[in-house]
Amino acid sequence: MNNKLEITSKIEQGLLPHALLLLGSHLAGQEELGNWLTGLLLCEQAETINEPCDQCKSCSLVKAQTHPDLVMIDNSEKTIGVELMRSAGAFLQKTAQLAKNKVVVVFSAENMTESAANALLKTLEEPTLNSYLILVCNDIEMLLPTIISRCSVVKISPPTGEELARLVNDQRLINEFSNLNELAELTDANCQEQRAEIIEQLLVFLQQFNNGNELVNLLASNIHGMRWLTNSFNQLVRIQSGWQDSLVSHEMNQLAGCYSNEQLWQCLNLLSQATKQIKLLTQANKSFTIEALLVDIEHVLIPS
Known part of the structure; x- marks a missing residue:
């Protein structure tokens, strides 16, 4: 909950970074936060309710994973290759078709190959207006330090005790x-x-x-x-x-x-x-x- 409040506060102030790294142990909640943030950035009503409304056209398209301003990369346990990251970078250079923002979400970002990570660096170094890159990661040790340094890290605290x-x-x-x-x-x-x-x-x-x-x-x-x-x-x-x-x-x-x-x-x-x-x-x-x-x-x- 604190992570969501922090993110919505930054959005209200116009301070949300271009690239966010959602970091936590497996099943700690970073995937859910990534999906929530994706919906928030593309929802037509988000500015008034600070939540994805789950009712507008954009929310319906996000749920169906057919939103024209969204790219979701989820290779699960497989490696994420360079072509996928190059395509994601090219996508962020385009103009949004339906929503105000363009969003790329990379789940299991630790599975990027070295070539894919280097391609991602170019995207991080040249952000475009109203474009957001969300990296969801289970193991920060597998990410290049240069990628980590160019992202705003959001640490997900799993349940304890x-x-x-x-x-x-x-x-x-x-x-x-x-x-x-x-x-x-x-x-x-x-x-x-x-x-x-x-x-x-x-x-x-x-x-x-x-x-x-x-x-x-x-x-x-x-x-x-x-x-x-x-x-x-x-x-x-x-x-x-x-x-x-x-x-x-x-x-x-x-x-x-x-x-x-x-x-x-x-x-x-x-x-x-x-x-x-x-x-x-x-x-x-x-x-x-x-x-x-x-x-x-x-x-x-x-x-x-």
């Missing part, structure tokens, strides 16, 4: 080490199912090492995959270090005592290195890096 607990349907998912990075799997049923599938395959891999291809595909295709993999090893270290009562319901309890802490720490080091590499790679190279990672983990856990 009792507010977060009320959103969690299955309280067994919460333990002493739960944190806001786990918001997706704590509050979203689809994420919970995806995590369960990855953990199931991980347990098979760590015991039999015969399902590497299946696990690679799951990890590479899920934006949370590497985080869930790293968290599993972290929890196993904690279980073996005396925190088993706090993690009694965690799946990694099945492997307690199978490997030494030294082996697990080596795996965590490999995971850290691979995660840093993946943030800079294309989707194809992501799969290759994860495949190499699993081979290295197997070598650590089954020494020759």
